[in-house]
Amino acid sequence: MTDKAVTAPPPKRDTTSLLYDPKVRSIFFQVLTVVVIVVSVMWIAHNVSSNLARSNTASGFGFLNGRSGFDIGQSLIAYSSDSTYGRAIMVGFLNTLLIAVTGIITATIVGFIIGIGRLSKNWLVAKLCTVYVEIFRNIPPLLVIFFWYSGVLAILPQPRDAIQLPLSTFLSNRGLTSPYPIWGEGASMIPVAFVVAVIIAIAFGLWQKKRQMRTGKQLPTGWIAAAIIITLPLIVFFVVGAPLTFDYPVEGRFNLSGGGTIRPEFVALYLALSLYTAAFIAEIIRAGIKGVGKGQTEAAAALGLQPNKTTQLVVVPQAFRIIIPPLTSQYLNLTKNSSLGVAIGFPELFSTGSTTLNQTGQAVEMISIMLIIYLTISIVTSLFMNWFNAKMALVER
Amino acid sequence: MKKTLLSAAIGAAVLGIGSAASAGTLDDIKAKGFVQCGVNTGLAGFAQPDASGAWKGFDVDYCRAVAAAIFNDASKVKYTPTTAQSRFTALQSGEVDILARNTTWTISRDTALGFNFRYVNYYDGQGFMVPKSLNVKSALELSGAAVCVQSGTTTELNLADYFRSNNLQYNPVVFEKLEEVNAAYQAGRCDVYTTDQSGLYATRLALSNPDEHVILPEIISKEPLAPAVRQGDDKWLDVVTWVGYALVQAEEFGITQANVDEFKNSTNPDIKRFLGTEADTKIGTDLGLTNDWAYNVVKGVGNYGEVFERNIGQGSPLKIARGLNALWSKGGLQFAPPVR
Numbered sequence: 017m018t019d020k021a022v023t024a025p026p027p028k029r030d031t032t033s034l035l036y037d038p039k040v041r042s043i044f045f046q047v048l049t050v051v052v053i054v055v056s057v058m059w060i061a062h063n064v065s066s067n068l069a070r071s072n073t074a075s076g077f078g079f080l081n082g083r084s085g086f087d088i089g090q091s092l093i094a095y096s097s098d099s100t101y102g103r104a105i106m107v108g109f110l111n112t113l114l115i116a117v118t119g120i121i122t123a124t125i126v127g128f129i130i131g132i133g134r135l136s137k138n139w140l141v142a143k144l145c146t147v148y149v150e151i152f153r154n155i156p157p158l159l160v161i162f163f164w165y166s167g168v169l170a171i172l173p174q175p176r177d178a179i180q181l182p183l184s185t186f187l188s189n190r191g192l193t194s195p196y197p198i199w200g201e202g203a204s205m206i207p208v209a210f211v212v213a214v215i216i217a218i219a220f221g222l223w224q225k226k227r228q229m230r231t232g233k234q235l236p237t238g239w240i241a242a243a244i245i246i247t248l249p250l251i252v253f254f255v256v257g258a259p260l261t262f263d264y265p266v267e268g269r270f271n272l273s274g275g276g277t278i279r280p281e282f283v284a285l286y287l288a289l290s291l292y293t294a295a296f297i298a299e300i301i302r303a304g305i306k307g308v309g310k311g312q313t314e315a316a317a318a319l320g321l322q323p324n325k326t327t328q329l330v331v332v333p334q335a336f337r338i339i340i341p342p343l344t345s346q347y348l349n350l351t352k353n354s355s356l357g358v359a360i361g362f363p364e365l366f367s368t369g370s371t372t373l374n375q376t377g378q379a380v381e382m383i384s385i386m387l388i389i390y391l392t393i394s395i396v397t398s399l400f401m402n403w404f405n406a407k408m409a410l411v412e413r
Numbered sequence: 414m415k416k417t418l419l420s421a422a423i424g425a426a427v428l429g430i431g432s433a434a435s436a437g438t439l440d441d442i443k444a445k446g447f448v449q450c451g452v453n454t455g456l457a458g459f460a461q462p463d464a465s466g467a468w469k470g471f472d473v474d475y476c477r478a479v480a481a482a483i484f485n486d487a488s489k490v491k492y493t494p495t496t497a498q499s500r501f502t503a504l505q506s507g508e509v510d511i512l513a514r515n516t517t518w519t520i521s522r523d524t525a526l527g528f529n530f531r532y533v534n535y536y537d538g539q540g541f542m543v544p545k546s547l548n549v550k551s552a553l554e555l556s557g558a559a560v561c562v563q564s565g566t567t568t569e570l571n572l573a574d575y576f577r578s579n580n581l582q583y584n585p586v587v588f589e590k591l592e593e594v595n596a597a598y599q600a601g602r603c604d605v606y607t608t609d610q611s612g613l614y615a616t617r618l619a620l621s622n623p624d625e626h627v628i629l630p631e632i633i634s635k636e637p638l639a640p641a642v643r644q645g646d647d648k649w650l651d652v653v654t655w656v657g658y659a660l661v662q663a664e665e666f667g668i669t670q671a672n673v674d675e676f677k678n679s680t681n682p683d684i685k686r687f688l689g690t691e692a693d694t695k696i697g698t699d700l701g702l703t704n705d706w707a708y709n710v711v712k713g714v715g716n717y718g719e720v721f722e723r724n725i726g727q728g729s730p731l732k733i734a735r736g737l738n739a740l741w742s743k744g745g746l747q748f749a750p751p752v753r
Binding site: 174361370373374 | 497498501505521522525526547554557558559565570573574582583584586587589596597645
């Protein structure tokens with residue numbers, strides 16, 4: 017009896033039914049998903065357009081050409097209250113980029129140092145780096161920004177009692193004011209010379225590499241390239257007759273007038289975001305280096321490579337593959353966190369964008385513009401990092 | 414089409430617009446039992462929570478007057494603190510029924526933003542405050558100064574225009590929140606603080622050393638501060654407008670919170686119409702309220718003069734003079750059309 021039960025065939029199922037066809041099933045669920053998405057988007061769109069019509073507000077993007085009427089404290093391009101709203105948004109966009117680029121560079125450098133420091137065999141260095149990471153990682157970025165702005169920079173003296181630093185530079189609670197270079201005639205040749213020098217340096221580097229492959233001999237490439245990049249523009253500078261004068265800051269009735277000023281809002285945001293993000297980058301670097309197998313280091317040592325060459329040629333290139341993807345996320349975080357600058361009055365995209373929103377009342381349009389700009393910055397960063405990642409990835413043969 | 418779809422979709426997510434009931438605002442308010450009032454996040458004398466957390470101030474009393482007219486109970490108000498940036502979206506999206514937030518009546522806010530203003534509860538003008546130690550006597554001496562200002566306000570625009578037309582340089586230091594502007598001025602981040610004069614008096618009071626700051630004589634703009642409602646609901650606009658005029662009219666009649674009951678026995682036909690004691694009057698019901706609406710307003714919060722003196726005038730630490738806000742019969746601009 018029991019034998020029969022074991023060998024009995026399973027109850028017959030109607031496998032020809034469409035319900036059990038995996039292909040049909042997958043198509044059904046995909047269609048369902050698309051329908052749900054389309055219907056909800058249409059519902060939202062209808063809802064908003066009817067509500068906008070009901071609220072009697074103007075709509076469209078024509079307001080971007082209107083005169084803005086407000087001033088912005090810090091701008092990389094010429095801007096006044098006579099400029100358009102579109103230009104005001106552009107000023108904010110460039111300020112966001114400025115924070116993103118300077119912040120990313122600093123955060124990467126600091127993060128690298130801290131991350132490697134945490135792996136140091138020196139007990140004090142390792143512990144100091146650990147403390148740094150644990151402090152900055154566990155504080156909200158907004159608080160870090162306020163710490164720098166209200167806690168550190170606000171206690172600097174008034175401009176009338178500014179701290180005088182060397183080279184006619186003054187430090188006060190209005191920022192760091194220094195002589196501002198004014199370039200004369202012929203100065204446009206200097207950046208040209210710089211570009212030429214960089215091209216020469218790259219060509220030299222390629223030639224050197226070939227030579228090393230052929231002969232095995234090495235030259236101090238880095239030093240020679242640096243020398244080319246510095247000397248060539250310098251020579252051109254003197255050839256065109258040193259066309260450089262400085263606008264020195266002088267004490268005005270209220271502020272230092274003249275010169276160039278780095279405003280405390282920028283410094284606070286820059287320092288806060290760089291140091292905050294550096295803590296995360298440090299951990300990523302540490303993870304990347306730890307992720308390279310011990311066998312690799314031992315094998316390099318067995319081949320007779322010195323410890324610093326081992327790090328340079330064996331550990332770092334492999335660690336990079338682990339580091340780059342999470343590093344991209346940190347870069348994106350930093351860029352997006354720059355919108356916190358609105359809290360301390362730094363005129364980045366979100367700040368000038370919301371002022372425009374408020375003066376024109378075009379909430380829907382302005383929010384979509386800001387969303388699209390942030391999305392574009394993030395996607396471009398992402399694409400670049402993905403390209404870089406693909407370039408660094410292990411080429412399997 | 415694509416563009417509208419996209420912006421519409423994003424807008425819905427951001428503004429949180431739901432399909433609102435189509436009944437009039439007044440009916441909605443009667444149904445929910447309270448007035449949702451958008452006020453300042455904290456401006457001494459105009460709208461500020463006191464030590465017990467209850468909202469007090471000139472704008473707050475206006476909201477209470479509206480509640481008194483509708484419900485015969487001035488306490489039936491809920492407050493939404495709004496920043497200069499968030500106030501318009503709050504009103505547009507229907508989050509608040511009325512915006513009483515020292516907001517300047519301008520043509521573009523009336524038209525492009527889709528609001529309606531009619532009753533001006535405070536005639537103001539923009540001024541400047543500086544520390545006494547700077548020894549400034551006139552705004553025309555301010556060239557080169559760093560100026561603290563709140564973003565998204567008419568103040569910010571007037572400031573740019575004033576310095577431009579007088580050929581003066583300045584360095585704007587702009588914050589979104591009033592508290593941040595105050596903190597920056599207090600910390601010496603800027604030399605000059607600019608906002609409406611009433612706001613300057615209120616801000617000066619909140620500084621740690623009010624005597625060391627001086628308000629300059631120049632008034633560089635007209636700032637009629639008026640409560641705003643959404644366009645397209647005339648019935649609700651009528652209610653909020655006439656509640657304001659009732660406050661002014663009561664002062665003109667000499668009716669106060671204390672003596673309003675005595676006036677109920679008045680034989681003066683104007684006062685009888687106003688307080689709804691006239692036989693077969695329809696003034697209140699035509700407004701969508703009860704006939705004793707004006708009585709309830711005065712009983713609930715007092716007349717315009719009382720509200721003014723209690724919050725920002727001689728009875729308050731601000732001690733602002735009536736000035737332009739005196740009754741028309743006393744040389745000011747406060748003038749109520751006849752209740753007839």
